[in-house]
Amino acid sequence: MVEINGQNFNREVLDSEKVVLVDFWAQWCVPCKVIAPTVEKIAHEHRDRVKVAKANVDDNPDLATALSIFNIPTLVFFKSGKEHSRLIGVNTKEAIEAKIEKITNEG
Template structure:
């Protein structure tokens, strides 16, 4: 079973905005090659930090309302939410250690 949570407009509030721990949200799409490049790193992070950070995957094609609400124009976009607020945001493919820098000081 994956440690990643699939995010939808139905569960976004509960899983992200009301989360007691920071949430790393990966805004991605099936056709996006850079998204596929970082997917293994995102999955490893979900597993490695599962008790300290939640990792959510949000498909921008299926959840376009949420993507536009957060101003997503390029993917992959990674956003870290803490206490229901956007704490960090970074666009583009990056190595795992760069992704970890987004949240390590928040957990």
């Protein structure tokens, strides 16, 4: 899992050949801590299909603002260099996997 910031966002996310899931979080965010183990499992189990990255909104406020991240945790999915969709709040592993399945199977 890669840490995203303003300097590496284009390279790691927009230029990626894979679908990218970016987990926007903060250290003080309890729901973010709840979902973190699920995101880590997904990163490991689906590494062949999706790149998973994390972006701390407190360390990267300009990035969070540019992407209109108003609530955390927010999972933002990117495909072919563009935002595809989002999941906001604590989501189940199954819901996140269903979103990955839908995105990766689209033409």
